[in-house]
Amino acid sequence: MSSAPDRTAPELILIAERVHTFSSTTVEDPASVNAIAIRDGRILEVGNDTHLRELADEHTAIDKMPGATVTPGLTDGHTHIVFGLELTRGVQLADLSLHEVRDQLAAAARQVESGTWLFGWGVDPNIFTETGFDGRIFDDVTNDRPIFLRMRDAHSAIVNTAAITAVGLTGNETFPDESAVVVDETGAPTGYLLELVAMDLVYNQAPTESMQERVERLGEVLNGMAQAGLTGTHVMDFHPGSQEVLERYEAQAELPLRLRFSPMVPPGSSQEQLDEIAAQQGLHGRRWRVEGVKFMIDGTIDNGSAWLTEPDCYGESLHSIWTDPQAYRDALRFFAEKGISTATHAIGDQGVSFVLDAIEALGDIASRASHRIEHIETIPDQTVARFAQLGVAASMQPIHGTRHTRADRSDNWSQRLGEVRAARGWRSADLRRSGAVLALGSDWPVTPYDPRVMMAESIIRRPVAQPGLDPVQPEQGLTALEAFEGYTNHAAKAIGATDEGQIVAGAQANFTVFTADPLHLSAEELAEVRVLATFVQGQRSATAVAVTN
Structure with a gap:
């Protein structure tokens, strides 16, 4: 007769060739770490498989992955998951x-x-x-x-x-x-x-998709993300209808990713709107939650709606999309006082500086929650250092530079800005090496979501599939380690999370498993390395969810 399970023994021990913890607190020689003990969706212990096997009882499952490398689960720092269904229609x-x-x-x-x-x-x-x-x-x-x-x-x-x-x-x-x-x-x-x-x-006056069509397309997107190695994403909106789509999905299947939604705060929001957004905080399902808010201080350089210190070549991009910028400051303070994390889309140099000024003006109130700026497409030297000084995270998508601009400055973005400001584009390396937190993401569906390609292009600063193109500002290329940290521990730091983004005891058991060591591959090899599995909350993530009526 089988004995009852030991409530302290691991439910699962994952054994690989190596484990990259991305933690500075790992005591053992990193080269000897190749196993993870898991229980109740959390990491019990990390170390050598010989030692961790001693923790097991007869009910512990052993999952062996010879030759594989495990990293913390990759998290895309900026996507639009449900809204993206509308954006990709x-x-x-x-x-x-x-x-x-x-x-x-x-x-x-x-x-x-x-x-x-x-x-x-x-x-x-x-x-x-x-x-x-x-x-x-x-x-x-x-x-x-x-x-x-x-x-x-x-x-x-x-x-x-x-x-x-x-x-x-x-x-x-x-x-x-x-x-x-x-x-x-x-x-x-x-x-x-x-x-x-x-x-x-x-x-909103055009015909809409049915709920079932949206649920099915959501499954296709999320399963594609899981197959590419993602275990979570920061969703920069909570688009109308999101809750209904998510609840419909979870009634039929498990989400293959963890989703953190930050509702958008529309420019010029009334107090009633701010209160409604604050009341949404804490809404959740099994693998999704509403946490934080998303502002937009400007638009984009390509369409002349970014907020620049000096006009672009057409005399445009001189205003915030908040007609009254003081209203943004007031709304930012409203959420900060409640301890609600903020993220602000700021692309132009003046927009980025304005947001940093607004966060600095919060004083001690700013420390009640995390604050981050999204995109940061062009900034001068004096702005770079302010991120680390103020503890504001940079959330960037270097792939926008590699896909939407050209080294010869012949593209619309570069033409609008001129040589000096275009040369300050997507300063990911400068920000990271200044001591700032640097989260990386795709802004899907603006660019593809595959994190392997995203990281590869943040290293070589050109489309990985077009080796004939010159890199765009190659001096801003990241190292492989910096790129991976942007999808793991820095993504966690950007939202103030202490139990994500690293493989340490007590952290969430979210992992991405590769068939080779991704930190020792060329950028071209990294873009194509196979993902063997992903784990979300200690469970192998589904990769072929069938959603039915």
């Missing part, structure tokens, strides 16, 4: 020329009935260099079928005449922030929608 148009986009839209239009809406995403703003941002240039291939195309930065969209007519856009629309329905010299809408509120005005 329709035809993928990333990296296509204007001619190719027109062909794709013409083909899609031929397949649907008159009046049917067409959606697309990932449009490169550089295709409008000669025409200007004008959706009416697609009228001849879409006819009476309304289109809604999201630009790759997700901060602007293009619609055609059929959509303008269907929604009733006049060009006289006003918004509580710097959003706009752009008009031509006659005052007629061009079909260019600038920033989220203007985009929502149109999108």
